[in-house]
Amino acid sequence: MKLNVLAFGIAKDIFSGSAIDVELTGEATVTALRISLENQFPRLKQLASYMVAVNNEYASAEDVLQLRDEIAIIPPVSGG
Amino acid sequence: MKLNVLAFGIAKDIFSGSAIDVELTGEATVTALRISLENQFPRLKQLASYMVAVNNEYASAEDVLQLRDEIAIIPPVSGG
Amino acid sequence: MIDIKLTEEPLDISACVEWVMSPECGGIDVFIGTVRNATKGKTVLRLEFEAYEPMALKEMQKIADQTMQKWPVQKILLHHRTGTLAIGEVPVIIAVAAAHRDAAFDACRYIIDTLKQTVPIWKREIFEDGEVWVAAHP
Amino acid sequence: MIDIKLTEEPLDISACVEWVMSPECGGIDVFIGTVRNATKGKTVLRLEFEAYEPMALKEMQKIADQTMQKWPVQKILLHHRTGTLAIGEVPVIIAVAAAHRDAAFDACRYIIDTLKQTVPIWKREIFEDGEVWVAAHP
Numbered sequence: 001m002k003l004n005v006l007a008f009g010i011a012k013d014i015f016s017g018s019a020i021d022v023e024l025t026g027e028a029t030v031t032a033l034r035i036s037l038e039n040q041f042p043r044l045k046q047l048a049s050y051m052v053a054v055n056n057e058y059a060s061a062e063d064v065l066q067l068r069d070e071i072a073i074i075p076p077v078s079g080g
Numbered sequence: 081m082k083l084n085v086l087a088f089g090i091a092k093d094i095f096s097g098s099a100i101d102v103e104l105t106g107e108a109t110v111t112a113l114r115i116s117l118e119n120q121f122p123r124l125k126q127l128a129s130y131m132v133a134v135n136n137e138y139a140s141a142e143d144v145l146q147l148r149d150e151i152a153i154i155p156p157v158s159g160g
Numbered sequence: 161m162i163d164i165k166l167t168e169e170p171l172d173i174s175a176c177v178e179w180v181m182s183p184e185c186g187g188i189d190v191f192i193g194t195v196r197n198a199t200k201g202k203t204v205l206r207l208e209f210e211a212y213e214p215m216a217l218k219e220m221q222k223i224a225d226q227t228m229q230k231w232p233v234q235k236i237l238l239h240h241r242t243g244t245l246a247i248g249e250v251p252v253i254i255a256v257a258a259a260h261r262d263a264a265f266d267a268c269r270y271i272i273d274t275l276k277q278t279v280p281i282w283k284r285e286i287f288e289d290g291e292v293w294v295a296a297h298p
Numbered sequence: 299m300i301d302i303k304l305t306e307e308p309l310d311i312s313a314c315v316e317w318v319m320s321p322e323c324g325g326i327d328v329f330i331g332t333v334r335n336a337t338k339g340k341t342v343l344r345l346e347f348e349a350y351e352p353m354a355l356k357e358m359q360k361i362a363d364q365t366m367q368k369w370p371v372q373k374i375l376l377h378h379r380t381g382t383l384a385i386g387e388v389p390v391i392i393a394v395a396a397a398h399r400d401a402a403f404d405a406c407r408y409i410i411d412t413l414k415q416t417v418p419i420w421k422r423e424i425f426e427d428g429e430v431w432v433a434a435h436p
Contacts (some may be wrong), residue, residue: 008350009420010431048436053418056353072350072418078432079347079354079378079419080331080390080410088212089282090293128298133280136215152212152280158294159209159216159240159281160193160252160272174312177328183335183385189406190315190328191399197321247321261329265407268327272399 001028003065005037006072011050014043015073028065030054037073050075081108083145085117086152091130094123095153108145110134117153130155162224165239166211171250180235180257187261189268193252195245205286207245212280216240219279223271231267233258238271240281251283300362303377304349309388318373318395325399327406331390333383343424345383350418354378357417361409369405371396376409378419389421 003022007015022040024032030052038044051074052059058074065071083102087095102120104112110132118124131154132139138154145151163179173192180188195207224236235257245251254271258264283294301317311330318326333345362374373395383389392409396402421432 006350008348008418009422010434013431047434053350053353056350056356058416072353074350074418075420075431076433077414077416077418078421078434079349079417080414086212088210088280089284090296093293127296133212133215136212136218138278152215154212154280155282155293156295157276157278157280158283158296159211159279160276173315177311177330181330181332181386183332186332186334188328188330188332190326190330191403192315192319192326192328193399194319194321194324194326196324196397248319259334261331261410265329265403269403 001067003028003033003067003069003071005033006070008072009075010047011044011073011075014041024065029061030059030063030065031061033065033071048076081147083108083113083147083151085113086150088152089155090127091124091153091155094121109141110139110143110145111141113145113151128156161235162221162228163237164217164220164224166213166216166220167239167241168243171239171241171253173250173253176237176239176253176255180237180255182234182257184259185234185257186259187264188255188257189261189264191252191254191268191272192250193272195247195249195251197247199285202287204247205288206247207251208284208286209242209245209251210282210284211240211242215280220275223274223278227256227267227271230270231258231263232260233263233267236267236271238275240279242281299373300359300366301375302355302358302362304351304354304358305377305379306381309377309379309391311388311391314375314377314391314393318375318393320372320395322397323372323395324397325402326393326395327399327402329390329392329406329410330388333385333387333389335385337423340425342385343426344385345389346422346424347380347383347389348420348422349378349380354418358413361412361416365394365405365409368408369396369401370398371401371405374405374409376413378417380419
């Protein structure tokens with residue numbers, strides 16, 4: 001399954017763009033997405049942390065991603 | 081010794097004026113002033129509390145009053 | 161820097177905030193007291209504030225000095241009104257600027273809490289059917 | 299009442315304070331973030347704020363809703379800027395009005411603390427010799 005993933009903050013720098021396509025085989029969980037991204041972009045692992053958001057909500061590791069979901073990588077926030 | 085005592089807030093109502101003269105015999109301590117005032121104006125004893133200020137500073141019970149001191153009765157404050 | 165004021169004129173919130181803003185400070189906390197339209201369910205028409213002015217200014221200055229010693233804050237503004245205030249008007253503004261927000265919050269709260277305990281200012285609430293000196297009686 | 303806003307335009311402190319003032323409220327606490335001229339001794343030229351807008355608005359709304367449930371407050375305003383901000387400009391304003399000041403202080407502090415943890419907004423500090431996404435790395 002090919003997912004389009006939005007990027008913000010430093011994730012945009014890491015992906016060299018504000019969105020990226022990710023091809024997942026097997027069950028498309030949040031964890032599977034993270035593993036795939038970290039393989040392709042090892043710099044992700046150097047972040048203090050990062051979250052995955054699905055349809056504008058923070059997602060859990062075991063959440064399953066659907067083709068039409070809006071998926072985003074949320075590096076450590078620093079508003080305020 | 082005759083002292084002039086300033087009044088604020090509800091103390092003005094109790095004294096019916098913004099200042100009052102008090103005649104003290106013996107040692108003119110803050111406590112002596114309080115006793116004299118409370119004898120003359122029993123309503124003072126109904127207050128939640130009140131302080132005496134001498135020269136713009138809160139005074140202690142045993143402080144001795146001088147003729148030239150600026151003395152004031154400070155009923156419970158309620159600014160803010 | 162400390163700015164203390166006791167005045168019969170309306171307080172200017174914008175000017176107060178502007179005064180505390182500075183390029184070294186990242187966090188500003190502002191407390192604004194306003195005149196409420198009711199106390200314990202009773203309609204308030206207006207408030208009257210009376211101050212023992214020289215002592216009140218001295219006590220306000222003391223609070224600001226103590227606050228500067230207790231917390232790493234750069235600027236403290238403390239303005240209080242006297243005279244007659246209508247509903248919605250502002251009796252007190254406290255503004256504190258600090259490099260970091262925790263100090264600004266803690267300092268601002270300390271100032272209003274201490275002001276209410278020590279500064280010789282008295283508030284009279286005027287109701288339709290009478291008036292009362294706030295906090296005078298137990 | 300809740301007023302949430304994410305905007306590229308400068309924030310209007312007076313308008314924000316005015317919005318939260320109301321005759322039922324006696325205490326207003328306002329937190330104003332400003333852009334500091336230095337971080338850890340290094341001169342900052344400007345900041346850039348980026349937001350994941352729909353999610354940021356949703357998270358800001360959640361914080362305001364939670365705050366309304368936790369404390370007896372009447373009005374909450376939460377405005378955050380995006381885009382490029384110069385030193386001294388205001389990235390965030392939080393204003394809370396309550397009948398009593400304790401609730402206003404606690405609520406205001408909860409909102410800024412939680413915003414900094416959960417709302418997807420990112421700050422980039424621009425120095426003379428480079429730039430950094432704040433908090434990105436350990």
